[in-house]
Amino acid sequence: MLGGLAAAGTSFAQGTSNATISGVVKDTSGGVLPGVTVEAASPVLTEGTRAAVSDERGEYRILELRPGTYTVTFTLAGFNTLKRDNIQLPPSFTATVNGDLSVGAMQETVTVSGGAPLIDTQNMTQQKVISREVLDAVPTAKSALGIAALMPSVVEPPNAQDVGGSKGERSVRITVHGSKTIDSRQLQDGMRYNALTPGIGAPFNATSLEGTGRGYYVNPLGAQEIIIDVGTMGSSEYEYGGAQVNAIKKDGGSVFSGAFFVWGTGHSLQANNLTRELQDLGLTSVNTVRQVYDFNGTVSGPIVKNRVWFLADARRWGTQTSAANLYADANLGARAVASSAASWLYAPSLSHPIYPSEIDKAAGVRLTFQATGSNKLTFSYDTQKNFQDQLTGQLETGTIKNEANGGYCQRQDLTQATWSHPASRFLVDGGVTVSRFNFSQFGEDLFLSDYVRCGGGNPENVSINDTTLGYTYNGSGSRALSLSHQTNGRFSVSYVAGDHQIKTGMFWMWGLGGGHRTYTTRGPEQVNGLPVAYTFNNGTPTSLTQFAAPILTIDQLNPDLGIFVQDQWRYKHLTMNGGLRFDWVRESVPAISIGAGPLVPARSFAPVSDVPNWKDVNPRIGIAWNVFGDGKTAVKGGINRYVQSATTGIANQFDPANASVNSVTRSWTDTNRNFLPDCNLTVLTLNGECGPVSNLNFGSFVPATTPDPGWITGWGKRPYNWQVALSADRQIGGSTRVSLGFYRTWYGNSIVLDNTLVTPDDYSPYCVTAPSDSRLPSSISSQPICGLFDINPNKFGQVNNVATLASNYGKQTEVYHGMDASFATRIGAKGTVAGGWNIGNALQTGTTAGGASSASTNNCFVVDSPQQLYQCRVDVPYQNRFKVNGSYPLPSDFQFAAVFQSNPGPTYNANATFTNAQVAPALGRPLSGGVRTVTVNLVSPLSQFGPR
Numbered sequence: 001m002l003g004g005l006a007a008a009g010t011s012f013a014q015g016t017s018n019a020t021i022s023g024v025v026k027d028t029s030g031g032v033l034p035g036v037t038v039e040a041a042s043p044v045l046t047e048g049t050r051a052a053v054s055d056e057r058g059e060y061r062i063l064e065l066r067p068g069t070y071t072v073t074f075t076l077a078g079f080n081t082l083k084r085d086n087i088q089l090p091p092s093f094t095a096t097v098n099g100d101l102s103v104g105a106m107q108e109t110v111t112v113s114g115g116a117p118l119i120d121t122q123n124m125t126q127q128k129v130i131s132r133e134v135l136d137a138v139p140t141a142k143s144a145l146g147i148a149a150l151m152p153s154v155v156e157p158p159n160a161q162d163v164g165g166s167k168g169e170r171s172v173r174i175t176v177h178g179s180k181t182i183d184s185r186q187l188q189d190g191m192r193y194n195a196l197t198p199g200i201g202a203p204f205n206a207t208s209l210e211g212t213g214r215g216y217y218v219n220p221l222g223a224q225e226i227i228i229d230v231g232t233m234g235s236s237e238y239e240y241g242g243a244q245v246n247a248i249k250k251d252g253g254s255v256f257s258g259a260f261f262v263w264g265t266g267h268s269l270q271a272n273n274l275t276r277e278l279q280d281l282g283l284t285s286v287n288t289v290r291q292v293y294d295f296n297g298t299v300s301g302p303i304v305k306n307r308v309w310f311l312a313d314a315r316r317w318g319t320q321t322s323a324a325n326l327y328a329d330a331n332l333g334a335r336a337v338a339s340s341a342a343s344w345l346y347a348p349s350l351s352h353p354i355y356p357s358e359i360d361k362a363a364g365v366r367l368t369f370q371a372t373g374s375n376k377l378t379f380s381y382d383t384q385k386n387f388q389d390q391l392t393g394q395l396e397t398g399t400i401k402n403e404a405n406g407g408y409c410q411r412q413d414l415t416q417a418t419w420s421h422p423a424s425r426f427l428v429d430g431g432v433t434v435s436r437f438n439f440s441q442f443g444e445d446l447f448l449s450d451y452v453r454c455g456g457g458n459p460e461n462v463s464i465n466d467t468t469l470g471y472t473y474n475g476s477g478s479r480a481l482s483l484s485h486q487t488n489g490r491f492s493v494s495y496v497a498g499d500h501q502i503k504t505g506m507f508w509m510w511g512l513g514g515g516h517r518t519y520t521t522r523g524p525e526q527v528n529g530l531p532v533a534y535t536f537n538n539g540t541p542t543s544l545t546q547f548a549a550p551i552l553t554i555d556q557l558n559p560d561l562g563i564f565v566q567d568q569w570r571y572k573h574l575t576m577n578g579g580l581r582f583d584w585v586r587e588s589v590p591a592i593s594i595g596a597g598p599l600v601p602a603r604s605f606a607p608v609s610d611v612p613n614w615k616d617v618n619p620r621i622g623i624a625w626n627v628f629g630d631g632k633t634a635v636k637g638g639i640n641r642y643v644q645s646a647t648t649g650i651a652n653q654f655d656p657a658n659a660s661v662n663s664v665t666r667s668w669t670d671t672n673r674n675f676l677p678d679c680n681l682t683v684l685t686l687n688g689e690c691g692p693v694s695n696l697n698f699g700s701f702v703p704a705t706t707p708d709p710g711w712i713t714g715w716g717k718r719p720y721n722w723q724v725a726l727s728a729d730r731q732i733g734g735s736t737r738v739s740l741g742f743y744r745t746w747y748g749n750s751i752v753l754d755n756t757l758v759t760p761d762d763y764s765p766y767c768v769t770a771p772s773d774s775r776l777p778s779s780i781s782s783q784p785i786c787g788l789f790d791i792n793p794n795k796f797g798q799v800n801n802v803a804t805l806a807s808n809y810g811k812q813t814e815v816y817h818g819m820d821a822s823f824a825t826r827i828g829a830k831g832t833v834a835g836g837w838n839i840g841n842a843l844q845t846g847t848t849a850g851g852a853s854s855a856s857t858n859n860c861f862v863v864d865s866p867q868q869l870y871q872c873r874v875d876v877p878y879q880n881r882f883k884v885n886g887s888y889p890l891p892s893d894f895q896f897a898a899v900f901q902s903n904p905g906p907t908y909n910a911n912a913t914f915t916n917a918q919v920a921p922a923l924g925r926p927l928s929g930g931v932r933t934v935t936v937n938l939v940s941p942l943s944q945f946g947p948r
Contacts, residue, residue, distance in 0.1 A: 019089045022061040022122075023098040025054045025074055032058030033101060036076045042089075044068030044224070046251055046309065046370050052424050061496050064422035064429070067091045067225055067248070072099075080104035087117075091227045091248065094122045096631045118737040118824075119729045121626035121634040122568070122575040134832070137887035137897045150899070151228060152836035152883045153177060153820050154243070155844045155853065157393070158906035158946075173212055174243040175853040176230040177723070178745035178816020178842045182210040182645040183242025188218065188433075189249060189378070190237070192509065193414050195437040195484035196516040196557055200649035201852060203753050204705075204803075208852045211647035213484060215410030215437050216384050218247040219362060221261050221296045222313040236564040236579050236620060237490060237507060241642035241723050241745070249380065251368040252309030256301035264293035267322075283324055284348075287396050290355055291320040303367075311366040318359045323395045328352035329403055329473060332461075337527065338674040344464075345539045346401060346473040354402045354456065356389035375421050382414045385442070389455050401473035404463050407455015410439040429505075430491035434512070440480045446519050451479055460525040467913050467935055468538040477533055478549075480520040485512035486557070501568040508561050509647075514590065515556035516648040522549035523598060527676055531598055534668075534675075537913065541670040542932045544690070546681050548600045548662040548699045552592055553655050555648035560585045566620070573629050577622040583643050585718070586613045587651035594657060599681055600699040605656035611707060612650050614718040616643050632731040637724075644719035644747075650712075653803070659703035661799075667691035667930030691930025696797045705753065708804035717805070719749045727820075735826040743840070745816040745855070750806040755864045757798040763789035763865050766923035768914045770938050776910060780938050787870040788936065790919075796928040810861025814854070816842050827888060835884030835900075841876040843907060843942060854942065874941050879904040905946035910938040 025036040036054040044066040054060040070089055074082040079101040089095050095117050138150065155175045173181035182201065185192050193216050199209030218226065229244040238244050267290040274286045294317040302309050327348035334343040364382035371377055391408040394400050418431035443450040453459065461475020492505025522531035531547040566579030589608040596602040622638030652658055668677055669689045679688030682699075686692050695704065711717050727741035767786040770776065806812040818840025825833050844853040860872040881904070887897035913935050916926045927934060 018063075019065050019067055019091055020061060020063055020094045021065060021070065021072060021087070021089065021097050022059070022094055023096050025058045025060065025076075025099045025101065027079070028100060028102050032056075033076060033079075034058060036060070036074055036099070036101070038062065038099070039073045039075070040065060040070050041073070042066070042068045042070040043253075044251075046368060046376065047373060050422065055498070057498075059498075061501075063427045063494065063496070064420055065089060066251075067093075072097050074099035074101060076101060078103060080108045091225060091246075092229070093120045096121065117631055118731045118735075119632055119634050121573075121631050122570070122624055134885075134887070137895060138885050138899050139897055150834070150883065150885050151176075151230075152822060152881055153230065153818070153838040153840075154228075155840075155842055155881075156903070157844050158903065173208075173853075174228065174245065175842065175844050176228075176243050177725075177743040177818055178840065178855045179230070179242040179721075179853070180644065181208045181242070181844065181853050182212055183240035183642070184212060185240065185242065185244050186212075186214055186216075186218075187244060187246040188414070189380075189416060189418055189431060190246060191416060191431050191433040191490060192486075192488050193412075193433060193435045195412075195435065195439075196486050196511050196555070196647045197482075197484055198516060198555060198647070198649040198652035200646070200653075203751060204649075204653050210645045210649040212645070213437065213439070215386055215412035215439055216382065216414050216435075217360065217362070217386070219296065219298075219313050219315050219364065219382075221259055221298050221315070222250055222311060222364065222366070224248045224250050236503070236566045236581055237492070237505065237562075239507065239560070239562050239581075239583060239643060240645055241640065241721055242645075249366055250298075250300065250311050251378070252300040252302070252311040252366065254302055254306070254309070256299075258299040259297065261294065261296040264291070265289065266291055284350065285322060285326075285353065286324045288322045289319070290322055291318075293318060307370055309368045311368075313362075313364050315362045316360065318357065320355050320357045321396075322353055322355050323390075325398060326354045326356075326395055326402060328354060329401060332403060332474070335461075335474065335526070337676045341539065341673055341675075344536075344675055346466075346469070346471070354395070356395050356402075358386075358388045360384065360386040374423055376419070378416075378418045380414075380416045383412070385411050387454070399471050401471060402456040403458045403461060403475055404472045405455065406440070406457040406476045406478075408439065409442045409452070409454035410437070411442065411444075412437045425496045427494040428492075429494075430489065432487065432489040434487045435485065436512070437484045439482050439484070440518075443481055446481055446483055446517055448479055448481060448519065448521065451481075462524045462527045462530075463533040464536055465533070466536040466538065467542075467933065468536075470911075475524055475526065477524045477531075478520055478522045480518060482516065482518040483513060484516045486510065486515075487512055488560075499570045502566070504563075504565040506561070506563045508559055509557060510559045511555075511557040511648070514554045515558075516652070517552075517554045519552050520550060521597075522547045529598060530677070530681065532677065532681070535665075537915075537933055541668050541675065543665050544668045544677055545663055545665050546599060546693070546698070548660070549597045550594060551657060551662055552594050553652060553658045554590055554592055555651040555655055556588050556590065557647050557651075558586055558588055560647065573626040575624040575626075577620070577624075577638070579620040581618045581620065583616045583618060583718075584614070585643075585646045587611055587646070587648055589651050589655045592655075592657045603657070603660075603701065605660075605701070608651075608654060608656060610713050611654045612646070612718070613713040614643075614646070615715050616718055616720065617715075618642060618720075634729045635727070636729070637726040639722065639724045641720060641722050644721065646718065650707075653705060654703070654707055654712075656701070656703060659705050660701060661695045661697045661699065661704045664693040664695050664698045666693045667932055686930070692797055694797055694929060695799045697799065704799055705801040705803055708802055711751075711804050717749060719747065719751065721745055721747045736823065737825070738823045739820070739836075741820045743816070743818050743820070747814045750812040750814075751803055752806045752809060752812075752863050753801045753803055754809075755799055755801050757800045758791065758795050758864055760862050760864065760866050762792050762795045763867070764792055764923060764925075765789050765866070766919055768912075768918055768922065768936060771912060776938060780910075785936060785938060787867065788934075789865050789867040790923060790934075791865070791928050793925070793928045806859075806861075809863050810859075812857075812859050812861070814857045816840060816855035818842065827886075829889075831886070831888040833884070833886035835882070835886075838881045839878050841878050843876055843879065843904065845907065871937070871940055874943075876942050877945075902948055905948050907942050908944050908946065909941065910944070911935050912938055 041049040070087040071085040173184040195213040197209040197213030199207035201208040296315040298313040300311040330347040330349040362384040366380040369377040388408040421428040441454040442452045457476035463477040464474045465472040488509035494503040523529040531549040535543045564581040618641040627633040679690035724744045772782040822836030842855040882902040885899045
């Protein structure tokens with residue numbers, strides 16, 4: 001089956017982000033010259049030169065060129081030889097280099113210097129190229145966050161804005177032009193090294209990790225450049241429309257060489273911004289940098305002259321920070337069953353601040369083998385062992401304390417091999433990757449026989465969330481290990497035929513070792529081994545969550561397959577691109593057996609296949625216009641359809657071991673104040689201090705959620721998005737490029753959960769009165785808040801969710817609009833300045849792993865509860881982002897460099913907790929199921945923002 005013509009033509013080796021030099025050769029009278037030998041030479045080519053011969057129309061094209069600086073030589077008997085040197089060739093760029101040959105009996109060589117093209121008038125990829133020189137120069141972290149600082153349109157969580165490397169390798173996903181965090185990918189040499197981590201976000205869960213997890217961080221000293229491909233006009237080799245961050249590794253060199261990079265800073269260089277205003281809000285400390293360090297080295301050279309080269313690297317780097325109001329818990333040692341109520345409150349020990357740390361270690365080797373003049377092979381192996389106290393910056397949000405925070409320990413091994421065979425008109429290119437990723441702790445046995453505690457989180461203490469105080473503390477209450485292994489590969493064949501460039505190929509990805517596997521146990525000794533978590537209201541127990549532990553999930557990707565074909569056709573000053581991509585994803589779950597736990601017996605689950613089994617055809621269309629024919633002005637436009645990320649998240653939701661009811665909440669009065677539930681937790685109805693559970697199927701084999709058969713398999717059922725882009729590029733003088741672009745992204749096939757055991761009539765309305773607070777808008781402070789509903793008592797705990805398309809109930813929309821303006825200029829021989837402005841109605845939050853992104857949405861229809869209409873329309877405001885970076889060489893080999901960012905401030909809600917006493921008068925009864933409190937967001941989501 002043929003899939004994908006990728007829209008918006010690209011240079012042929014898009015998978016590796018290699019580039020092309022093309023042009024027309026004429027004589028001085030303007031006549032075209034066939035048979036001219038055109039050679040491109042550069043130190044970055046292991047074979048030294050690459051050649052082509054002009055055709056009957058004088059046109060030539062040299063494919064599969066590594067980014068770098070080139071000299072192009074035109075040779076034809078009877079004519080003077082022409083050299084064009086200092087041609088700067090970025091990745092995925094088609095440089096137009098024309099040649100005018102003069103007749104010369106002596107065949108002299110004429111050299112033309114400079115004049116490297118700045119505008120690509122043929123390809124329509126929207127990219128930011130971070131070159132080796134820029135990586136070395138600018139004072140940012142050499143991480144995804146550091147790269148984001150250089151790109152105006154990148155949206156990142158406010159708590160992840162990096163300054164001078166302060167955020168380390170924080171787990172955020174780059175989003176651009178309204179894309180989703182789960183659609184971003186990390187690549188090396190054009191192949192993914194992300195894991196199969198599940199987490200598709202709403203409506204299933206809050207975690208947006210789907211296929212984006214990783215424990216491997218690219219070594220910047222071993223990278224030639226890093227390319228962020230964000231284009232609506234993206235390559236056919238890209239399945240998703242999110243940002244694709246592709247690191248191109250160095251190949252080594254013909255001489256032995258090495259490099260060593262050291263940098264760091266301490267807290268004494270940072271000012272203190274603990275203002276009186278912040279102190280009045282209750283802060284006693286603020287987020288600061290205490291230590292940032294990076295020790296990095298590489299060595300490279302030939303093994304066999306002109307045949308085999310190597311590159312080896314090793315690195316150790318990390319950070320230590322302080323987080324606002326983060327202190328050790330002074331009551332931790334006194335807190336036990338039957339201890340005083342005061343001991344169960346979090347008490348900051350102001351003399352013992354917590355300093356979150358990150359410690360990363362890496363080593364790798366790469367071999368390059370030039371088998372023949374046109375056959376090149378590479379092999380690389382990288383291994384990393386990394387630790388982070390806070391994966392997403394959660395300790396800086398004030399919503400979790402150190403003892404409740406699970407640290408992040410991870411190991412990842414990455415093995416890659418590639419092969420390329422460029423010829424004058426053909427290019428064959430392929431590669432394969434094997435990624436093995438263990439995370440949650442450093443042990444390697446899935447069933448935790450070699451468990452190693454990770455970070456400050458205490459698995460032997462019960463987790464306590466105080467909804468009034470707004471944070472979780474005391475312990476994590478669980479142990480876990482995840483193994484997420486995968487292999488993926490790419491293969492393509494390209495052919496140049498006159499005005500046409502035709503390319504076809506495939507991408508595949510498959511889970512290894514069973515796919516994504518997670519084993520979790522709960523049984524904190526502090527509460528006699530009960531698998532529970534507590535909820536308090538200002539120190540008073542109100543409810544608990546009980547878990548069906550242990551739990552084992554095994555979710556397989558088999559396979560993710562993409563097949564594409566595309567054609568780029570040039571006609572005069574127009575370059576047109578058309579393509580189709582076929583995408584097929586299939587996930588499954590094997591048979592699983594789980595041992596007995598404190599609250600549940602041993603369980604066995606049958607295998608499940610085709611969850612999902614989706615097939616899609618995605619068109620890609622683009623056009624580029626070389627407006628004046630001089631290669632200095634280009635207008636580009638295109639429209640592409642992309643599918644949404646799917647690796648193991650859907651299978652994980654319908655994995656019988658996970659889809660069964662593994663956790664329920666129930667009210668808890670703790671009448672005797674011993675902080676231990678005096679009830680039989682295996683009895684699901686009211687008994688002792690405990691109310692009925694929220695789902696009476698707890699611990700049974702009855703799944704909480706099942707898929708709609710008409711949605712889970714078939715054609716065109718997968719969530720998708722369309723992206724439109726229109727841009728104009730202009731070269732000013734010989735060193736400046738300016739661009740202006742408009743972008744629109746919209747989504748389809750959204751998913752909802754329908755509880756088939758209830759209807760909208762099974763809910764009762766009520767209102768509450770907002771508190772009087774000067775921080776609230778006057779339209780809300782002290783005003784009634786209505787549109788709230790509570791399930792009727794006779795339906796409480798009855799759950800049978802079916803996942804299906806939102807279009808079965810109403811029209812759900814999410815639409816992004818935005819504009820970019822950017823520039824890049826050279827100052828002198830080596831100085832550079834680049835930057836720009838973006839405005840758009842999208843943002844990203846980062847309080848959970850992976851973060852979450854959103855544009856303006858409208859979900860104003862009812863599935864089950866009429867409360868879905870409360871704040872159902874969210875209009876994300878249009879916000880400005882400004883980013884500029886630059887560097888300039890100084891005498892005595894010194895250099896000045898700077899980065900400036902101005903981003904929107906953090907968004908926040910106004911959550912108020914209301915008790916039964918406040919709700920019952922309007923509801924006419926207490927809240928169902930013995931629930932004692934309800935939390936309501938009083939302001940429209942994503943409408944309130946802190947300072948920039």
